[in-house]
Amino acid sequence: MLKDQVVFNYKDIPNFPQSTVHGHAGRLVFGTLKGRPCVCMQGRFHLYEGYPIQKITLPMRIFKMLGVETVILTNAAGGLNQDFKVGDIMVIKDHINMPGFAGNNPLVGPNDERFGVRFPCMSDAYDRELQQLAVDIGQELGYGDFLKEGVYCVLGGPSFETIAECRILHKLGADAVGMSTVHEVIVARHCGMRVVALSLITNLVVMDYDSQEKANHEDVLQASKLRAGQLERLVSTVVTRIDHPNSNLI
Numbered sequence: 024m025l026k027d028q029v030v031f032n033y034k035d036i037p038n039f040p041q042s043t044v045h046g047h048a049g050r051l052v053f054g055t056l057k058g059r060p061c062v063c064m065q066g067r068f069h070l071y072e073g074y075p076i077q078k079i080t081l082p083m084r085i086f087k088m089l090g091v092e093t094v095i096l097t098n099a100a101g102g103l104n105q106d107f108k109v110g111d112i113m114v115i116k117d118h119i120n121m122p123g124f125a126g127n128n129p130l131v132g133p134n135d136e137r138f139g140v141r142f143p144c145m146s147d148a149y150d151r152e153l154q155q156l157a158v159d160i161g162q163e164l165g166y167g168d169f170l171k172e173g174v175y176c177v178l179g180g181p182s183f184e185t186i187a188e189c190r191i192l193h194k195l196g197a198d199a200v201g202m203s204t205v206h207e208v209i210v211a212r213h214c215g216m217r218v219v220a221l222s223l224i225t226n227l228v229v230m231d232y233d234s235q236e237k238a239n240h241e242d243v244l245q246a247s248k249l250r251a252g253q254l255e256r257l258v259s260t261v262v263t264r265i266d267h268p269n270s271n272l273i
């Protein structure tokens with residue numbers, strides 16, 4: 024997808040965490056997309072891997088220091104919204120930081136004023152212009168039937184949710200549930216980068232005690248492959264259409 028690639032394995036970057044999840048390659052790829060400089064993470068980090076939350080979000084601060092202005096995040100998520108189907112792409116409009124309710128927030132600890140303020144606002148976490156751009160581009164690409172908008176809820180994982188947990192998350196107003204993204208968004212917003220995030224609905228969560236369905240990682244990987252090309256096209260088109268006052272890294 025990127026031209027003129029320069030690739031670093033995470034293991035060769037000092038102090039960088041390592042990907043431990045099947046399906047996460049563990050590479051940082053620099054390059055250009057239609058002339059736009061970009062850096063892509065092939066593999067991200069999660070609380071359930073045992074990393075401290077500040078380590079999970081370290082790449083965001085590195086990107087800020089490299090001059091990145093806009094962060095585009097994608098994830099796999101379970102659909103809670105009853106109108107969602109496997110293969111839907113949800114443009115995230117807001118999040119519920121469930122670990123944060125218990126004090127597990129990446130900004131806990133002394134605030135580093137070089138990056139941002141002590142108490143950052145999160146009511147504008149997801150850039151509204153970029154959300155609209157993603158929706159408009161999705162429509163143009165003919166994705167209207169599977170393009171949704173909604174609220175993403177992060178949990179710690181690695182166990183998938185119980186039926187009672189899914190029911191409560193749905194009642195709380197979440198449309199999709201996952202194990203990532205939110206921590207990175209908080210740190211990216213703290214240091215003033217713009218954020219747009221997309222969830223691929225890889226499975227529908229089980230909300231019914233009569234259901235025989237069981238969430239599993241293999242189904243998540245399989246469903247991700249089915250939409251990989253379309254998701255990549257959406258992301259790359261968004262990149263080429265973002266307004267870049269300083270033409271910096273994306």
Ligand SMILES: O=P(O)(O)O[C@@H]1C[C@H](O)[C@@H](CO)O1
Nearest residue numbers: 097098099201202203240243
């Ligand atoms: O895209 P992410 O890393 O959030 O993927 C989800 C959460 C777990 O890593 C995995 C569970 O199948 O998918």
